[in-house]
Amino acid sequence: MRSSELKSYENISIIESIKAKPFLKWAGGKTQLLDELDSRLPSHIKTSRIIDRYVEPFVGGGAFFFFLKRNYFVKESFLYDSNRELIVGYKAIQNNVYDLIFELEKIENKYLKMSDAERKKYYYQIRDEYNRQQATFNYENYNGSWIKKAAYLIFLNRTCFNGLFRQNKKGEFNVPFGRYKKPGICNKENLLEVHEALKNTEIFSMDFEESKKVIQKDTFVYLDPPYRPLNQTSNFTSYDKDGFTEQDQIRLANFFRQMDRNGAFLILSNSDPKNEDANDDFFDLLYAGYKIERVNAKRSINSDAEKRGSISELIIRNYE
Ligand SMILES: C[S@@+](CC[C@H](N)C(=O)[O-])C[C@H]1O[C@@H](n2cnc3c(N)ncnc32)[C@H](O)[C@@H]1O
Numbered sequence: 001m002r003s004s005e006l007k008s009y010e011n012i013s014i015i016e017s018i019k020a021k022p023f024l025k026w027a028g029g030k031t032q033l034l035d036e037l038d039s040r041l042p043s044h045i046k047t048s049r050i051i052d053r054y055v056e057p058f059v060g061g062g063a064f065f066f067f068l069k070r071n072y073f074v075k076e077s078f079l080y081d082s083n084r085e086l087i088v089g090y091k092a093i094q095n096n097v098y099d100l101i102f103e104l105e106k107i108e109n110k111y112l113k114m115s116d117a118e119r120k121k122y123y124y125q126i127r128d129e130y131n132r133q134q135a136t137f138n139y140e141n142y143n144g145s146w147i148k149k150a151a152y153l154i155f156l157n158r159t160c161f162n163g164l165f166r167q168n169k170k171g172e173f174n175v176p177f178g179r180y181k182k183p184g185i186c187n188k189e190n191l192l193e194v195h196e197a198l199k200n201t202e203i204f205s206m207d208f209e210e211s212k213k214v215i216q217k218d219t220f221v222y223l224d225p226p227y228r229p230l231n232q233t234s235n236f237t238s239y240d241k242d243g244f245t246e247q248d249q250i251r252l253a254n255f256f257r258q259m260d261r262n263g264a265f266l267i268l269s270n271s272d273p274k275n276e277d278a279n280d281d282f283f284d285l286l287y288a289g290y291k292i293e294r295v296n297a298k299r300s301i302n303s304d305a306e307k308r309g310s311i312s313e314l315i316i317r318n319y320e
Helices: 003-017 031-038 043-048 063-071 084-112 116-133 145-159 188-197 208-214 246-261 282-286
Strands: 050-056 073-080 201-204 220-223 265-271 291-299 309-317
Touching (some): 031 265, 031 291, 073 208, 084 201, 201 208, 208 246, 246 265, 246 282
Parallel strands (some): 050 073
Antiparallel strands (some): 265 309, 291 309
């Protein structure tokens, strides 16, 4: 067998061995858009099934990142998100997955034996402790205390109402208790898979613009910024205490243009303001000159349950 053939067999076995899925339910998660994104990958990636360098500046729950790891051979990845709590979770899985599993199993065993009232009390105890820690927590340097914080993050995400991570202006996690019969708090198998998927990956709790440092010619970049609010009353507009303003959307479009000039392959998704107002050309103007498409997607996060359903989503690319 020629060495090039051997290499491609090696790649296939690596792809087949990764089964990781997002370890958190995350607002704006892109599971429903995976096929649309997959069918729009650059043609050299579709043919070779290899991605040399992958950058995701708004990783969130990482639905697309894990999808790529399951289906392609991704040589190296760089993930960014401004949410520090989320990055604590990723790094604990990357560095100390067995200790994290141990913590989560302890919590799960205790929690599942409790009555409803006890569970509720315990949930608010952990939520309070989690929020109290924020003022003094060392987010800069990874250390053992990140493991417990990551365990609390996963526990809260699994047991809170609707399974969402939402913070108030003070940065406090403020989602109420959710009633589930048997919540899966410790998914050991998937945590180990995520640990595998995070090999050859660097993770940063930073603003998206910092990713400029690792975006080179031919780097593949997926951008999934927080949605621009669909309407004035839509109250689900911010993913963390800082929010993402219209000014940030403009800053992102400038970043897109700059990375395009550097020769990167860029694909971006966003909410389509035309769902609400057919004359709203905000993104059409910002991304004029690029390939702009509208696809159908199910939006699951809406304060008004009746408005959940199929709406169109924008996918913008700088390549054919
Ligand atoms: C739409 S979500 C991404 C969802 C992700 N694609 C998924 O599948 O879960 C947007 C993410 O951007 C992050 N974010 C907000 N402002 C940011 C900024 N200035 N720089 C980097 N990330 C930011 C939020 O914390 C949130 O996780």
